[in-house]
Amino acid sequence: MSTPLDSFPRFPLAHLPTPLAEMKRLREALARETGNRLPRLFIKRDDCTGLAGGGNKTRKLEFLIGEALAGGADTVVTTGAVQSNHARQTAAAAAAAGLSSVLVLFDTVPYQGSAYRRSGNLLLDAVLGADVRIVPGDADAGAVFTAVMDELKAAGRTPYFVPVGGSSAVGSLGYANAYLELGAQLDDAGIGDAVLVHASSSGGTQAGLVAGACHRGRGPEIGAINVYRSDSDAMAEGIHALACKTAALIEAPAPAPGAVVLDHAHLGERYGLPTEAMRRAVELVARTEGVLLDPVYTGKGMAGFIAQLLAGTHSRREAAIFLHTGGMPGLFAYEEEFASV
Ligand SMILES: Cc1ncc(COP(=O)(O)O)c(C=O)c1O
Incomplete structure (x- = not known):
């Protein structure tokens, strides 16, 4: 099926679709810590986009490099x-x-x-x-x-x-596309009611997802974890403006400001500085699922996802999905946080 996304120059870089995998062992580990019902847990593996260590930017760069070459x-x-x-x-x-x-x-x-x-x-x-x-x-x-x-x-x-x-509107097209890709995977798996949680910083990932949701016209809902700015309201406003520009590019309805949801509780002291919850989340996911997160983005994002799950925030849902946006090379830059030797 063709979409308005097809009309933009695009240089193929990513291995798509990225896998959507269930995290049964993480769910079991969390069930031991909470009396709240847990939905089925999934991870969307955008760390596996394939380019030099993978990560979320590869999807954006397909459109950005496409525009660079066209110019x-x-x-x-x-x-x-x-x-x-x-x-x-x-x-x-x-x-x-x-x-x-x-x-x-x-x-x-x-x-x-x-x-x-x-x-x-x-x-x-x-x-x-x-x-x-x-x-x-x-x-x-x-x-x-x-x-x-x-x-x-x-x-x-x-x-x-x-x-x-x-994080321009053109770059964010990569995540409008990712949203449609995930929607098709959820349809194939027969999952109707889900929430998608991810780490947000410069905002292009979230803006693209929100624009993609406007294009699709139905779920999953998007809830991001702020890992970047201490001023979350200003950050959400900026992401909403970018989501509106991205939606306009793909001829989707403009998103409401309320579509940009940011959880501010997991940033810690500031961007790039480790938190104890990040360390625990990185180690728990590595040790239950064999999946490597990173200290700056996905570790704090996962800490937020886990905190929401333990608190029962997503208890009534069928599924909660964490978008793994990559960043694993960052572990080596923060070796003192994890090395036990
Ligand atoms: C691993 C990782 N996750 C998440 C993000 C956040 O994506 P965005 O900047 O689109 O908000 C970044 C941004 O650099 C990242 O490197």
Whole structure:
């Protein structure tokens, strides 16, 4: 069946559809901790999108690289924190499309682990051949981007700028598509009433999912865990605006502001700093399901998912699904959090 998504340039990068797997052993472990009824638990494996360690950005990059190629770009410029999964996947996507990549990484996270500024995603960025520029966390982002774009143009290059997290309306198309993919998997499994929970930061994943839900016109409901900003209301407003733009691109009805649901209780001190609940969630899911999460996004997202389940938030539902958005290389950057030797 064709959808309005088919009319956008798209460079194939992802292994799709990603699996939807049941988490029976996690459910058993949680049942021992709560008297509340638990729905069936599933995990949507977007860590298995296949590009250089996988993750959610691969879906966005199919559309972003598609647009870059259509515009004749030869270099992709993007940005994020030092341990950005998005930057690593952008470097890989650029390589796969025959483009160069420049990663402007802001040193914003005050994490002092010994591997943070040499391993994890940063190591993979180097292996992928990216031109990595680490800048101070308080640098003026607009001025830094303008200088990099001007420098590349002066060198005769045609750069294409990808915003943080790939979270433009075009990037979010990847998650409108993911929502339709998940909807079809739930239909095939005969599951009608479900909630989808995931970690949200730059917001393109959530915006795309919300737009996809408007296009589909029925569930699953989406509930995100804020792992990024202390000002959750402003974050939700920004995501709603992006969801409206994405919905307009695919000719779907505009989402209501209430469609952007953010749980603020699991961020901890700030973005990128570990929490005890994150550590427990990473270890529990690894030890019950053999699935590796990450310390910055999916670990906190899973901590939120587990807290909601234990509290009975989803008790009346048939199924609760966690969207695994990737990030596993981040474990190596935070080795002190997990190493017991
Ligand atoms: C592993 C992982 N999960 C979730 C997210 C959040 O996605 P978004 O930025 O679209 O909100 C990111 C963003 O970098 C990520 O790397």
